[in-house]
Amino acid sequence: MVATDGVTGAGRALVVTDLVKSFAGVTVLHSVNLGVRAGSVVGLIGENGAGKSTTSSIIAGIQQPDSGLMTIDGVAYAPASPADALASGVALIHQEIRTVPHLSIAENIFLGRLPRAGLRVDRDAMVEQAREVLRKLGIDIDPRRPVRGLSIAMQQSIEIAKAITRNPRYVIFDEPSASLTNQETDRVLHQISVLREHGAGIIYISHRLEEVRTISDEIVCMRDGNVVATWQSGDVPQRELVRAMVGRDFVFGHEAPAPASPEVVLEVHDLSRKGVFDGIDFTVAKGEILGIAGLVGAGRTEVVRAIAGVDKADGGAVTVEGRKIRLRNPGHALKAGIVMVPEDRKQQGLNLTLDSSRNIVSPWERILRVRGIVTKGWINRIAEDSRTAFDIRGSLDRPVVRLSGGNQQKVLLAKWLVRQPKVLILDEPTRGVDVGAKMSIYAIIRDYAARGVAVILVSSELEEVLGLAHRVLVMSGGRQIAVLPRDEATSETVMSLAVPQTIA
Amino acid sequence: MSTNTDSADESPSASRMLARKRSAMRIFGGPTIGLVVMFIGLTLKSPYFLTVRNLGNILSQITDIGVLAAGATLVILIAGIDLSVAANMALTMMFTASLYADHHWPFVVTLIAGLLLGAFVGAINGLLATYGKVQPFVATLATMSACLGLALVITDGNTINGFPTWFVNFATVDLFGFLPLQAVIMMLIYLALAFWLRFRPGGRALYAIGGNEEVARLSGIPVLRMKTLVYMIAGALAAVAGWVDISTLDSAQPTAGANYLLNVIAVVVIGGASLSGGVGTMGSTFIGLLIIGVLNNGLSLTGVNPNLQPVVVGAVILAAVLTDRNARKAHG
Numbered sequence: 001m002v003a004t005d006g007v008t009g010a011g012r013a014l015v016v017t018d019l020v021k022s023f024a025g026v027t028v029l030h031s032v033n034l035g036v037r038a039g040s041v042v043g044l045i046g047e048n049g050a051g052k053s054t055t056s057s058i059i060a061g062i063q064q065p066d067s068g069l070m071t072i073d074g075v076a077y078a079p080a081s082p083a084d085a086l087a088s089g090v091a092l093i094h095q096e097i098r099t100v101p102h103l104s105i106a107e108n109i110f111l112g113r114l115p116r117a118g119l120r121v122d123r124d125a126m127v128e129q130a131r132e133v134l135r136k137l138g139i140d141i142d143p144r145r146p147v148r149g150l151s152i153a154m155q156q157s158i159e160i161a162k163a164i165t166r167n168p169r170y171v172i173f174d175e176p177s178a179s180l181t182n183q184e185t186d187r188v189l190h191q192i193s194v195l196r197e198h199g200a201g202i203i204y205i206s207h208r209l210e211e212v213r214t215i216s217d218e219i220v221c222m223r224d225g226n227v228v229a230t231w232q233s234g235d236v237p238q239r240e241l242v243r244a245m246v247g248r249d250f251v252f253g254h255e256a257p258a259p260a261s262p263e264v265v266l267e268v269h270d271l272s273r274k275g276v277f278d279g280i281d282f283t284v285a286k287g288e289i290l291g292i293a294g295l296v297g298a299g300r301t302e303v304v305r306a307i308a309g310v311d312k313a314d315g316g317a318v319t320v321e322g323r324k325i326r327l328r329n330p331g332h333a334l335k336a337g338i339v340m341v342p343e344d345r346k347q348q349g350l351n352l353t354l355d356s357s358r359n360i361v362s363p364w365e366r367i368l369r370v371r372g373i374v375t376k377g378w379i380n381r382i383a384e385d386s387r388t389a390f391d392i393r394g395s396l397d398r399p400v401v402r403l404s405g406g407n408q409q410k411v412l413l414a415k416w417l418v419r420q421p422k423v424l425i426l427d428e429p430t431r432g433v434d435v436g437a438k439m440s441i442y443a444i445i446r447d448y449a450a451r452g453v454a455v456i457l458v459s460s461e462l463e464e465v466l467g468l469a470h471r472v473l474v475m476s477g478g479r480q481i482a483v484l485p486r487d488e489a490t491s492e493t494v495m496s497l498a499v500p501q502t503i504a
Numbered sequence: 505m506s507t508n509t510d511s512a513d514e515s516p517s518a519s520r521m522l523a524r525k526r527s528a529m530r531i532f533g534g535p536t537i538g539l540v541v542m543f544i545g546l547t548l549k550s551p552y553f554l555t556v557r558n559l560g561n562i563l564s565q566i567t568d569i570g571v572l573a574a575g576a577t578l579v580i581l582i583a584g585i586d587l588s589v590a591a592n593m594a595l596t597m598m599f600t601a602s603l604y605a606d607h608h609w610p611f612v613v614t615l616i617a618g619l620l621l622g623a624f625v626g627a628i629n630g631l632l633a634t635y636g637k638v639q640p641f642v643a644t645l646a647t648m649s650a651c652l653g654l655a656l657v658i659t660d661g662n663t664i665n666g667f668p669t670w671f672v673n674f675a676t677v678d679l680f681g682f683l684p685l686q687a688v689i690m691m692l693i694y695l696a697l698a699f700w701l702r703f704r705p706g707g708r709a710l711y712a713i714g715g716n717e718e719v720a721r722l723s724g725i726p727v728l729r730m731k732t733l734v735y736m737i738a739g740a741l742a743a744v745a746g747w748v749d750i751s752t753l754d755s756a757q758p759t760a761g762a763n764y765l766l767n768v769i770a771v772v773v774i775g776g777a778s779l780s781g782g783v784g785t786m787g788s789t790f791i792g793l794l795i796i797g798v799l800n801n802g803l804s805l806t807g808v809n810p811n812l813q814p815v816v817v818g819a820v821i822l823a824a825v826l827t828d829r830n831a832r833k834a835h836g
Contacts, residue, residue, distance in 0.1 A: 310722060331724035340722070348722050351715040353782065362712050363723040365705035373703045415723075 012038040012073040014059070014090070014170045014201055019068035021054055021225075028054050029065070029225045036170060036201040036218075038073075041192065043216030043234065044205045047245050047462065047495075051225040052205050056172045059203070060092035061085035072169070089169035093176055097155045101148035106130035108147050109162045133161045137191045153184035160191050171195055172203040175296075189215050207295045209238050209499055221245055242499065246462060246491035261286050265454035266338070266423045268307060271316030276302045277478040280316065284423065284454040289445065291469030291489075292458045294498045299478040300458045301343055304425045307456075308340035309333035320422055334363060337422030341412055341429060343458070349412045352401040356392070357383035359400055360415045368419065386414035391440060406437030413444060424448055425456045430464065442468060462491055476500050534827040535776055535791045538820075542798050550805040556682040558801065563687035564675065564752065566797035568593075569764055570690045570790075571745040573771040574697055575738030577789040579640075580772050581701075581710045582734055583717075583781025584633060587644040588625065589742045590764035591651035594757075596622045597746035598655045601664040601756035611668050619743045625651060626739020630732030648765075655758040665755040675752040686748050691790075693741070698786035710734065714781030770817060771796050774824040795820065 014036050021029040029051045036042045046052050057063045059070065061079030070077045072088060079085035082092070099108050106127045107114065115122045115129070130143035139157050147155060156176055163171055176188050185208070192202055192215055206212050212219060216234035220227055221244040229244040263286045272278035277299040284290045292300045306313040309327040317324055325336040333340070342348035350359050361379050369378070383396045390410045394403045400411055413429070426445065430438045445468060449455050459465050465472055472489040474481045474497040481497045546553040572589045579586045600618035603609045609617070625647055632643035674685045700707035709730050712720040721727045750756050775792025777784025799820060803813045 308722075329724070329726060330722050331726055334724040342722055347716070348718050351712060351719050351782075354711070354715055358711075362720075362725070365708055366724070369705055372705075374705055374708055375703065 012169070012201075014073075014077075015071045016055070016059065017069045017071075019055065019058060019070075020066045021058060021063065022066060027225060029058075032068070032222070032225070032227055034203075034220060034227065036203055038169065038201045039196055039199045040217040041196055041202040041204055041215050041234075043212035043219040044203055044222065045207075045209065045212055045219065045241060045245060046222035047460075050222040050245075052222055053174060054225075055222070056092060056174050056203065056205060059085070059170075060090060060172055062092070086166055086168070089167070090172070091163040091166060091168040091170070092172045092174065093156075093159050093163055095175040097152060097159060099147045099155050099158060102146055104144050104146055105134075105141065105150075105158055106143035108158055109133065109143070109165055111162070129165065130161070133165050136164070136194060137161055138187065138194075151184075153187070156184075156188065157191065160188070164195065168200060170201045170203070172205070174205045175207065185211060207499065209241050212241075213238070238499075239496070242492060242495045246495050261452075265321055266307075266456075267317075267319045267322075269317045269319070271303065271306060271313050271318065273302065273306055273311065274314050277306075277475075278315075280480050282473055282480070282483055284456060286452045286454060287449050288471070289449050289455040289457055289469045291465035291472045292456060292475060293462060293465045293472055293494050294475035295500075296460065298475040298498065300475050301427055302478075303475070304340060304427055304456060304458055307333070307423075308338055308425055310340065310342075331366075334367060338425065339363075339416040339421040339423070340425040341416045341427065343427035343431065345408060345412055345431075350400050350408065350415070353399050355398055356394075356396040356400050356403065356411045359411060360386050360396075360418060363415065364418050382418055386411075386418065389417075390414045390444065409437060409441065413441065417444075417448070420448075420451065421453060423454045423456070425458075427458045428460065429457070430459070430461070462494060466491065466494070474498050535774060535788065535795060535824055538824070539791060539795050539798065542795070542802060546798065546802045546805065550802075553802065553805055558805075560678060560682045560684055560687075562794075562797045562801045564684045565801070566793050567684070567686045567690045568745045568748045568752070568761070569767055569771060569796070570687075570793045571693060571741050571748060572761075572764060572768045573789050573793055574690075574693050574786065575741035576768050576772050577775075577777060577784055577786060578697070578701075578710060578734045579738050580769075580777050580779060581714045581781060581784050582731055583714045583779075584640040584731065584734070585644065585769075585779070586626075586629060586735060586738050587641065587765060588629060588648035588651055589738060589745075589768060590761040591648040591655065592622055592625045592739055592742035593746045593749070593761045593764070594655040594759065595625070595651040595658075596743040597750055597756045597760055598658040598664070598758050600743075600746065601667075601750065602658050604667070605664045606659075611671065615747060618746060619740055622743030622746070623736045623740040626736040626742070627732065629739065630735030633735065634728040634731045659758060661758055663755050663757045667750055667754055671747075671751050672754045673751075675748075686751065690748075693744070694786045694790055701786060706730065706733075711782055714783070716782075767796060767817075770821050774821055776824070776828050792824075795824075 016032060016034040019029050019032040020027070032051065032055055034042070034055065044052050044055070054063065058065050061082045061084045064080070072090070077088055079088060079090065085092070100111065103111070109130050110126050115125045117125070127143050134141060134143060137157060137160060139154070141154070147158065150158075173192065189211060192204065196202060204212065204215055213234045213236065219231045219234060219236055219241070221229040221241065223245065264283045265286050266284040268280055268282050271280040280303050282290065292303070294300050302311065305311045306327070307318055309330045309332050313327065318327055319325065320336050320338060326332050346352060351362070357379050361374070361382050364382070365374050386392065387396060390413055392407055392410045392414065394407050400408055403411065409429070417424070429445070430441050445455060445457065457465060457468055466489055469489070470486055472484045472486075472494060474484065474494055476498050477500050484493060552558055572593065576586060576589060596618040599621050600614045603614040603617055604611050629640070629644050629647055632638040633640040636643070674689070677685045679685055679688055697707070701710065702708070709720065709725045712723065712725055713727055713730060717727055745761075749760050771792040772784065772789050773779065773792070774795055775784065775788035775790070777788065796817070799816065800813060803816060804810070808816070
């Protein structure tokens, strides 16, 4: 870091030096250096997976680094737990909100350290202190009411109040605005400046570059686990920030063959879901791969879930091969030839305690065995076919949870591809798998496209979308911003469309 | 052919054989061993135990609970609970008996009316627990209370006696001289449900639902419809258990089955089902049923104070659950 040398001598600062962290052999942080002075805001930007969250969770004591040094005001700092970090004056405000709905606002703020008077909780003192801190944050609300029913923004403010009452010297905000409206975001930004005036050092992580530019005294950009650029002021052109975030060559080229035919398989017309997305309108042709790109929270997953019948859409129509389909549940979509490989393997994709074979046949028992009998022989035959087709290594008769991440992901794909679908939707198909498994999953996707399946690929990894897709649909804030043909889709064009424009 | 025994390189057929062996061990695991031990012990202890007449008695005594436990197994498989089964049984019994004795409907029609009422109560449970988003414990607690009250209302708390002889014969006629006809019918219910759970998509879906509802839903399984159906089956089986009681006692009492509920759940749990869903078979419930039957019979034969019998049942429940958990840990 450019500024750190001066800082350690001159004033108080949290300094991170040479942080290295790897998970299961994959290095996610290569030598990260970062510093934040007391009374200043550092904006931390980067694509999904760049290492921002890992860095912040190491600083906040949630994870421990493989190597590297941290100091606070020149004193060595190595938190073993979030409680440790808090004791040293470092607080992390999560993207997701963790409040207890049935407790009052005041109790949430002081959870785990309720003020006492003798044997009982000193309610009056607690409420008074809570009122005080809320006023400081510019929030006018009765601290005695329960948190249940409050808006996400208000709950976020309560989290901030909770952090403030611990008098932290350094606070990390991990995408606090991801689910907030512009007005609500302004309030968070105001609260951050209150903290700064009280002398706290802030690390502010956000995808919204406008906000980062407004609030930061310094901006740091991460990419692939490295700090790639640093600016000594917040006043940096957005284009420059975007280029720093994505600026890299692709590791794989456009290998997918052009769509075999212009024949449209899937047509999505003016699809909408109140408050989540609207105006979604696109087609996918036979053998075509359509990528859907956008930031977290842009509504990508919600759109494909609606197409697969998992969530109900409020308006619009979906047709497959010219026939309009009813989408009241996933069973309808399956019967119409639409399959979706869900994003969350553990919560949505696989029943981890059941064996792989039974997982694989689960969606197909009704469809392929109408009026029929499901025998062990049939199950084993399908499971063996899947093993060969998807190169699954390990026993299919054991609980899925016993397989490696990559093999679990292959079981997940196999489960949905027992029968060749007309439309294949993949939501984050390579999340949490190693590079080798990634490559074989890419090969599977290309193979299915080559066989004439219409493929929709949702991925947070832009290079994955750009490397596989024939066209790229860019979403932002629940809206379809553009559908770019392959030769117009570059990381710069996609990212600049995907970043929400605060002025709207 | 590889002779490598490293688990990662297991050939498919070898690993399949291992898996089969593992599941076989589970079936013949703790509960079955416990049953066999009890059986041998009682045979040595009491000369009366291993007689055709006593074994027939055991079967007759567990038939009604067995029918209820069959339904409860399905409900527990989908991670639900049905507290209303025994009360539903009492209600449908009184409904059937009253239609027959007070309103002089043809008996077969009253039986079917009882069956429909049982299924209807089950449907209410199911709809509340699914579309109504009421926790099944609460939903069935409410219907249990209502059923208990209605069972009393129908005849003002009076008992109805005197049913057709052919129906009472179900309890008295033995097949092959020792198998009570009722018990045969109960076993047929177990076989049918076992077939459904094992070979039919609908029955197999219950394991998926109990294991992870969201995964099941995304797999195209109509989760809410299946759950409602399961509660309806449990309700209909409550009515069948009521038939059994009418035919055994040749009378219908509104307080029948007052202490059945906990025994029903005990049977399912002793068999090895998990209250968190997704684990359990009809076979294991049947073993649990036999354990309860043999246990109660044995305690009476050996002259244990009847008031102590529930204490022993409690101990057996704990023993069953703890050994099952250890076995599972060992096998993984």
